[in-house]
Amino acid sequence: MSDREFQLHVASLQKHLYWFSLSLTHDRDSAQDLAQESMLRALTHQEQFRADTNLKAWLTTIARNTFINGHRRQKRTTDIIGKLGRERLHISRSETAAT
Numbered sequence: 001m002s003d004r005e006f007q008l009h010v011a012s013l014q015k016h017l018y019w020f021s022l023s024l025t026h027d028r029d030s031a032q033d034l035a036q037e038s039m040l041r042a043l044t045h046q047e048q049f050r051a052d053t054n055l056k057a058w059l060t061t062i063a064r065n066t067f068i069n070g071h072r073r074q075k076r077t078t079d080i081i082g083k084l085g086r087e088r089l090h091i092s093r094s095e096t097a098a099t
Helices: 003-012 014-025 028-044 055-098
Strands: none
Touching: 003 014, 003 028, 003 055, 014 028, 014 055, 028 055
16 A cells, blocks of 8 residues: 555544544544544554554554553643642641741
8 A cells, every 4th residue: 555545545534533532532622632643643653554454443543542541641640740739738738837
């Protein structure tokens, strides 16, 4: 499959990818972002696609993994921010008690 054919095939699956992304995110803007990022990853890593496999399934897997990784990253960030907030509160209380 030529680069151009691959790009056209990926573009033809954009609607499917959006609806799949919407089923994961439950938010239109987030679904659009996820679908676009997944298509970009597919185009960037085109050489990893095997021509004898299902492109739709490959794109869906990219979208699912991108969603999961983003969710994990967001959870870690939230955990770190929460921990920092608790430490600041503890320091603030310590300083208030020392005064």
